[in-house]
Amino acid sequence: MHHSISDLTRNADSLCATWSGGAQTDLPYLWLRDNCGCGECRVEQTTEKRFHLFRVPEDLRPLKVGIECAGSKDEAIFIEWPDGHHTRYRSSEVHGFLSQPRFDLHYWDGRFRPRRFDYQRFLASDRAAAELIEEFLRTGVCVLVDAPTEPDSSEQLAARLGPIREVLFERIHNVKVDPKGYNIAHTGLAVAPHNDFTSYTWPPNVQALHMLVNECEGGESIVVDGFGLLSELRRDHPDKFDVLCAVPVPFRIFSEEYECYAVKPMVELDSDDEVRLVRFNTAQMQTIPLSEPRLADFYAAYHELSRRVNSPDSQVNFRLEGGQILLCDGHRVLHGRTALRSDGRRHLQDAYFEHDNVRNHLRWLRLGGRI
Ligand SMILES: [Fe+2]
Ligand SMILES: [Zn+2]
Known part of the structure; x- marks a missing residue:
């Protein structure tokens, strides 16, 4: 299907395009000039931009505008600028710029079961990899099964998830009972739902929890959809939600x-006012100073969030066996485990990756026509 423009009207600072169906789109002159795709404005080898906006006046207006090859699939807007530069946009190209699609998130509660994917297929098949990444972007969680049980084999995931995001302590973290351990997960205690490294200003946002061996009683895995809970909290108590976005909290x-120490609010929003990051780590949260003017309100809100995170209605429980990898969106999904009830062998390894690289692997698969 090709998109056709039936009319162009010049406004003071934009061109108004009327589509053949009647809809109208404003095309600011500076936008039209800035996005020119000609060989003079781009590095041909890379398509990167060579044109710099400061080279034209802020009140730039075209000398001439017109529609070429009207009605055909090659239909284009033609613009001549006062300095003699020419710009052309195919109508279908302008249509493609109308909006940026947002990925739909699927929120879930305690009844949800994370989807399982075969480890070898994920690595070997582009189609299987795309299917897993789409599910991961939507729900923030999935499980890889029939994975290796050799230590450090999660390095192999880099072929799909991008390079490992290194953090302090270990490149790949070993989680087993260790009387010298620095973390509650090194004890046999229950570990309530949390996300890792809330004490970084940019915590790692993909976490692979790779179970190598699990011969222990207890130690069932728990996951909670932090974004799902926050959207409910925002609906039920907008004031409580706002205070969680505002009060800086120390984590260590x-x-x-x-x-490793940082002071940041528990909830961060993106430029569309949507939650982009939750920081919830009871064990590593430090004392908020008494000088904080919203302290009492913060505690009422934190109590409400803590109650919801720890409610069985929010928690998905399952057993992660040796040779299984739980993949979590580290800025969204909280993970934990029940107490260990025996001293059977249990060895988990955590590796971290960057969400950008995972999302863009899917984009690379699509743009390259691999799927
Ligand atoms: Fe953890
Ligand atoms: Zn140009």
Whole structure:
């Protein structure tokens, strides 16, 4: 299907295009000049931009505008600028610029079951990889099964998830009972739902929890959809939600060798006012100073969120067996485990990746026609 423009009207600072169906789109002159795709305005080898906006006046207006090849699939807007530069946009190209599609998130509660994917197929098949990444972007969680049980084999995931995001302590974290451990997960205690490294200003946002061996009683995995809970909290108590976005909270994890500390609100929003990050880590949250003027309101809101996170209605429980990898969106999904009830062997390894690289692997698969 090709898109056709039936009329162009010049406004003071934009061109108004009327589509053949009657809809209208404003095309600001500076936008039209800035996005020119000609060989003079672009580095041909890379398509990167060579044109700099400061080279034209702020009140730039075209000398001439027109429609070429009207009604055909090659239909284009033609513009001549006062300095003699020419710009052309195919109508279908302008139509493609109308909006940026947003990925639909699917929120879930305690009844949800994370989808399972075959590890080898994920690595070997572009189609299987795309299917997993789409599910991961939508729900923030999935499980890989029939994965290796050799230590450090989660390095192989880099072929699909991008390079490992290194953090302090270890490149790949070992989680087993260790009397010298620096983290509650190194004890046999229950670990309530949390996300890792809330004590970074930019916590790792993809986490692969790779179970190598699990011969222990107890230690069932728990996941909670932090974004789902926050959207309900925002609907039920907008004032409580707002205070969680506003009050800076200190978080810390440390050992004899390392110190990791940051002060940030529990909830961060993106430029569309949507939640982009939750920080929830009871074990590593530090004391908020008494000088904080919203302290009492913060505590009422934190109590409400803590109640919801720890409610069985929110929690999905399952057992992660040796050779299974739980993949979580680290800015969205909280993970935890029930207490260990025996001293059977249990060895989990955590590796972190960047969400941008995972999302863009899907884009690369699509743009390259691989799927
Ligand atoms: Fe953790
Ligand atoms: Zn140009």
